[in-house]
Amino acid sequence: MKLAGRRVEAVLSEEGQTALRLAGLDVPETALPVFFVEDTDELGMWVRLKREDGTHWLLVRWEFVLSVDFLPPERQRIGVGSRGGGS
Amino acid sequence: MGVEISVRGGGPISATEWDAIEAMPKEELPPLTSGQQQVARKMGIQEADYARTVLASKRGAEKSLEKAERFARFLKDCVRERMGGATLSRVALDTLQGKFEVEAQVDCRVLRFRVGEKLVDELFENGSELAEGRLNRVLDLAFRTRA
Numbered sequence: 001m002k003l004a005g006r007r008v009e010a011v012l013s014e015e016g017q018t019a020l021r022l023a024g025l026d027v028p029e030t031a032l033p034v035f036f037v038e039d040t041d042e043l044g045m046w047v048r049l050k051r052e053d054g055t056h057w058l059l060v061r062w063e064f065v066l067s068v069d070f071l072p073p074e075r076q077r078i079g080v081g082s083r084g085g086g087s
Numbered sequence: 088m089g090v091e092i093s094v095r096g097g098g099p100i101s102a103t104e105w106d107a108i109e110a111m112p113k114e115e116l117p118p119l120t121s122g123q124q125q126v127a128r129k130m131g132i133q134e135a136d137y138a139r140t141v142l143a144s145k146r147g148a149e150k151s152l153e154k155a156e157r158f159a160r161f162l163k164d165c166v167r168e169r170m171g172g173a174t175l176s177r178v179a180l181d182t183l184q185g186k187f188e189v190e191a192q193v194d195c196r197v198l199r200f201r202v203g204e205k206l207v208d209e210l211f212e213n214g215s216e217l218a219e220g221r222l223n224r225v226l227d228l229a230f231r232t233r234a
Contacts, residue, residue, distance in 0.1 A: 001183055005099020005147065007140040009130055031131025034140065036105045048102060050109070069130075071140060072097035072183070073148045078156065 003037045003045060008070040010035060010045075016064025023058060025049070032069070035060070090159050090175050096183035097144050098151030108139050108146070117142055155180040158187060158207050165223070166191045169230050173198075180204065193233060200229035 009032040012020065020027045027033055035047035044061035045068075100108075116138040119127065127137035159178040166175045170193060177190035185204040190197055202225055209218035 002099070002185060005101065006097075007105070007143045009132065009140075028131065034132055034136060036102070036109075036143075038102060048105065055106075071144045072095075073144050075093055075095045076148055076152050077091060077093040078152060 002040075003068065003070070004039045005037065006070050007034060007036050008045075008068050009033070010060065010068050011066040012060070013064045013066055016060065016066075019064060020058075020060075024051070090163065091177045091179075092152065092155045092159050093177075093179045094148055094151040094155055095179065095181045096151075098147035098154075098182045100143055100147045100150065104146060105143060108143050111139070111142075113138075117145075151180055151182050154207070154211070155187070157211065158202075162189065165226055169226060173230075193230070196233070198229060198233050200225065 011032060017027050020033060025033070035045065037045050038048050038057055039046045044059050044063075044065065046057050046059055049056045049058050113135045116135060119134055119138055119141065123137060123141060124134060127134050130137075132140075155178050158180075159175065162178065163175045166173050173191055173193045175189070175191050176197070177188070179188040180186075181188065182204070187202040187204060187207060188199070189202060190199050192198075202222065206218050206221055206225075209215045210222060
């Protein structure tokens with residue numbers, strides 16, 4: 001499953017949530033953190049963060065990720081030469 | 088006969104595209120459906136934030152569809168060149184698996200084969216001759232070993 005370039009909601013372990021708080025993120029108790037995934041590797045997801053001084057990349061390590069949820073749209077169909085035709 | 092082109096799994100967007108979506112004022116975001124509003128509430132995500140996710144997902148799907156369409160246009164001639172009368176009938180991009188599923192009509196039968204999305208990206212993004220050669224090999228093998 002390729003997550004790079006997608007916006008995902010992640011359920012993190014307690015340690016993962018603590019790590020995010022230590023990194024200065026506002027992690028509410030009752031909401032899932034939402035990330036734009038820049039890339040993934042064997043260590044985890046590299047996510048994009050907007051901070052006061054610009055864009056940062058943060059590594060969310062796989063060991064702290066309990067689940068990842070993302071929304072792919074419904075299957076889309078067209079025919080060559082007939083763009084705009086619905087499914 | 089036309090070619091059916093489809094995309095399963097939407098697709099990624101670039102960081103630059105995400106920046107543009109993130110910077111959009113709330114009023115310009117697409118309204119959520121009632122189902123999407125429910126999901127946003129359940130997940131504790133602000134509606135505007137969820138709308139940005141929905142928009143990113145839609146843009147990603149559009150990009151993938153464009154990629155599949157471009158590949159279909161490229162393949163159409165490749166298929167015809169391999170065998171007179173052969174026609175491309177379907178190109179389905181599965182972005183979750185990273186594969187194109189291709190169907191062509193050959194001698195009243197359906198020829199099915201798969202092509203890796205990475206190979207197509209190599210060809211279109213880098214103009215790689217190696218990728219073109221490998222794609223031709225995939226096509227040759229598909230035609231040579233058809234049932």
